[in-house]
Amino acid sequence: MTKRRLRQSDVQSAAIELLKSLNIIVGLEQLLENLCARLREILGPATVYISLYDPITGRYAGVMARGPGAEKAGLFGFSGSNPLVRWLHVNQSLLNVRLDKGVIGFLPPEERLILESNRIALVVPLIALNRLTGMLFLSEKEDQSAFTPAEVDALTMLAGQAALAVENAVMRQFQEERLKKLFHADKLATVGELAAGAAHEIRNPLTSIRSTVQFLRKSLPPEMHGYVAGVIEEVDRIDGIIKGLLSLSKSSELHLSRVDLRDAINQTLMLLDSELKKYGITVVQEAAAADPTVEADQAQLKQVFLNVILNAVQAMQGGGTITVSMADRPDGKREDSIDAVRVTICDTGPGIPPDALQRVFDPFFTTKENGTGLGLSITYGIIYGHGGEIDITSRTDPSAHGTSVTVKIPRKADQKTH
Secondary structure, eight states, X not given: OOOOOOOHHHHHHHHHHHHHHHHHOOOHHHHHHHHHHHHHHHHOBSOEEEEXXXXXXXXXXXXXXXXTXXXXXXXXXXXXXXXXXXXXXXXXXXXXXXXXXXXXXXXXXXXXXXXXXXXXXXXXXXXETTEEEEEEEEEOBTTOOOOOHHHHHHHHHHHHHHHHHHHHHHHHHHHHHHHHHHHHHHHHHHHHHHHHHHHHHHHHXXXXXXXXXXXXXXXXXXXXHHHHHHHHHHHHHHHHHHXXXXXXXXXXXXXXXXXXXXXXXXXXXXXXXHHHHXXXXXXXXXXXXXXXXXXXXXXXXXXXXXXXXXXXXXXXXXXXXXXXEEESSTTSOOOTTOSEEEEEEEEOSOXXXXXXXXXXXXXXXXXXXTOOSOHHHHHHHHHHHTTOEEEEEEEEETTEEEEEEEEEEESSOOOOOO
């Protein structure tokens, strides 16, 4: 249905209402959702694409789109040196694709193709504190009519306030993520310190119990030996839990060497080969890293991959697929200058419910019947000790489910202590 063309006063009123809503929304995703929806409602573009600056990669990434062709949001990613980005940063003004033919002709063919194939009519810089924090791409209207001067003026007015709102939301999200990571690291350290204090008192009597039970076994009839074996097994399980806790007490000394992540992953998959075959799980490996080697503790990294892949296996005992990918950047592309490698392990299991997802790194939290709840806590401690990061996302929708674990490993270890 063709949208009714709004009068100038209507456009300005709607823009002011949008500005008010932007000032009270603090979540980045909700902010971008509202911005896309309201721009389509007020100005009538078929599709709105949003690209934001990523301080980690130094690039502008397509983070959201709404309307026909929204699945192409990822195409709107640019490096800071791209001509389009440079023009927007220097001129700090809206680019009208229909009118500014000279600027469009200045762009390289691949950038012109993105604009033309997606019917982009307006490109709007989001300038905050003299920085280009992102870009809005508005496609042509469904009725093919041009944007009126009133609509362009309203969009220009909106862009400045939207840029500040987006900048604040990005900073808030970044701070929340940093605080969450620090909270987890502090929690692991606290649990570890308590464990270190109690370990000696617990392990001594455990050793006595094990030795005594083994001694008594000799005087018991054969039919009782199974009970003894069960006691010893439980004692060993308690000892294993204590060892896991002790690994959280402080960052173990890293024995650094050059580690080829492909080899570390392949060796881990070999260890789990029988489990993978048992449950009919297929493993797909994808590599997009210019250099797969990092400076790290090889044994500890293998422990990380073992914990994560084993979790995936245990979540798919009815079969499924594990995809292991390696890349230099979040968008999966190669880049020699990036100072870290990202390893992502995805499964097609049932996924982790949102309330459980928030606690997966907590010591002793587990959804498994016989789990200790230490595997991911130890994994977190190892990655944190290398100066890296680990993130988990999961979906439980019947039509799209599974869990994805991304481990960011610095090429040169930045050792940290809890």
